[in-house]
Amino acid sequence: MDLYIDTANLDEIKQANDLGVLDGVTTNPSLIAKEKTDYAKRLAEICKIVPGPVSAEVIALDYEGMMKEGHAHAKIADNIVVKLPCTVDGLRACKAFSDEGIKTNLTLCFQPLQALMVAKAGAYLVSPFIGRVDDIAEDGMDLILKIRQIYDNYGYETKLLAASIRHTKHLVECALAGADVATVPFNVIQQMLKHPLTDQGLEKFVADYKKAFG
Numbered sequence: 375m376d377l378y379i380d381t382a383n384l385d386e387i388k389q390a391n392d393l394g395v396l397d398g399v400t401t402n403p404s405l406i407a408k409e410k411t412d413y414a415k416r417l418a419e420i421c422k423i424v425p426g427p428v429s430a431e432v433i434a435l436d437y438e439g440m441m442k443e444g445h446a447h448a449k450i451a452d453n454i455v456v457k458l459p460c461t462v463d464g465l466r467a468c469k470a471f472s473d474e475g476i477k478t479n480l481t482l483c484f485q486p487l488q489a490l491m492v493a494k495a496g497a498y499l500v501s502p503f504i505g506r507v508d509d510i511a512e513d514g515m516d517l518i519l520k521i522r523q524i525y526d527n528y529g530y531e532t533k534l535l536a537a538s539i540r541h542t543k544h545l546v547e548c549a550l551a552g553a554d555v556a557t558v559p560f561n562v563i564q565q566m567l568k569h570p571l572t573d574q575g576l577e578k579f580v581a582d583y584k585k586a587f588g
């Protein structure tokens with residue numbers, strides 16, 4: 375499973391990238407707004423740190439606006455993936471960008487048929503939002519399982535990117551369900567190597583070594 379970080383914070387991106395296992399970055403307008411910096415400048419900065427796919431979302435809601443913004447984003451760096459919403463206009467823009475050879479990430483996916491449609495339009499990534507589905511007392515993981523099944527039934531090549539991940543249990547379940555990618559907030563990435571028994575075990579190894587060998 376590929377691991378992306380879901381942030382526009384450069385410090386977090388650098389720290390995650392230093393782990394040596396980071397495959398890409400997802401951003402969205404809210405995440406970039408939080409950084410209080412220029413939108414395009416921040417995308418360029420991220421692309422310089424991480425060579426893998428960096429999702430850059432459009433703000434426009436209409437097809438023409440999406441095409442204009444998407445083309446501008448795509449010029450920022452070779453690893454930009456244009457992020458579009460799972461709407462009628464987003465689907466049209468997805469097809470047009472795919473035909474041009476520009477990669478897309480179709481975001482705000484909340485039901486399996488959105489994922490089916492964007493795969494038909496050649497999306498590179500689809501982003502079902504697990505956490506936000508859980509937030510409304512439904513089952514985010516069920517969405518992942520359904521999309522996996524549909525993509526496997528027909529051999530769609532769109533990568534299933536599990537988004538809106540809130541905790542490590544989501545991540546374990548995504549890996550078991552066969553998500554191709556998980557995009558993860560920095561605080562959850564930090565938890566991925568943690569276990570109290572690892573810490574206790576190490577403490578004992580070091581203590582025993584010191585007792586025996588000084």
Ligand code: E4P
Binds near residue numbers: 557
């Ligand atoms: C995905 O690309 C989105 O940026 C993100 O995962 C949304 O997560 P949230 O629901 O925690 O805002």
